[in-house]
């Protein structure tokens with residue numbers, strides 16, 4: 001059986017899209033994990049590897065155009081992926097000729113739509129990020145029996161930094177820091193510890209983001225992701241950081257927030273409807289290229305015979321990044 005993998009990125013958070021509806025039969029759970037670990041490997045994977053694989057499938061939900069499952073590079077499954085869903089939105093939009101529709105994810109059917117291009121030839125999509133919860137149970141968090149964590153020190157992690165934890169719905173720990181701390185070693189040290197599978201605070205791991213305020217409704221977010229490590233950007237992390245920025249640091253509801261990240265820039269909107277928060281994430285959905293190979297070669301991690309066909313979209317994205325001040 002042949003399998004086509006499309007390499008994509010959102011703010012250089014890169015993935016392969018594998019459309020299960022195009023296969024003679026669906027991959028088993030074990031195959032999903034194995035294929036992901038093989039293809040994403042940064043040294044021996046396909047086309048430089050990736051941060052994860054986005055598996056597309058049909059949805060059985062009414063009025064929903066497709067389903068996305070997110071498998072991290074280490075084989076663990078995530079409930080959501082903000083950068084990934086924009087690329088899946090573009091993929092489904094082109095397959096089904098729709099510009100405004102819903103995608104099923106683990107916990108919610110999320111609205112997605114095509115948006116105005118961020119820059120010439122930089123295809124851009126907008127995705128709903130929800131549901132939001134601060135509850136320890138939804139975060140898999142065990143910090144001093146606290147039901148929620150808002151702008152609070154965790155002495156075992158840092159004597160100086162304050163943390164807020166929020167599930168969107170994948171778990172995020174957010175800390176606002178100065179420029180030196182943003183770029184320094186603390187993020188790797190703290191996030192590495194929290195994702196070691198042994199710590200008592202987040203035994204299932206957590207995505208950790210450091211955020212610097214650059215100006216009004218303008219922030220920089222650097223993220224160490226659960227199941228991956230440092231990535232160029234994390235869409236749910238930038239959405240969670242935007243929410244915490246609005247709630248704690250003077251950002252504005254219903255105003256576009258510019259979010260810079262090591263891989264580029266996105267825009268977010270933070271909403272409050274009744275007592276519920278939700279966000280929208282607007283950013284590039286770039287297709288880098290694609291390859292077709294046999295399932296046997298994919299599972300064996302044998303990419304020696306694979307021809308990777310470049311799309312030609314990356315130079316426009318690079319120009320966009322170069323244009324950012």
Ligand SMILES: N[C@@H](CCC[C@H](N)C(=O)O)C(=O)O
Pocket residue numbers: 013070072077078079080081082083084170171207225226227228231233234235236237
């Ligand atoms: N890069 C993603 C998040 C992917 C999932 C994350 N690593 C997790 O395990 O929760 C994004 O753009 O949101």
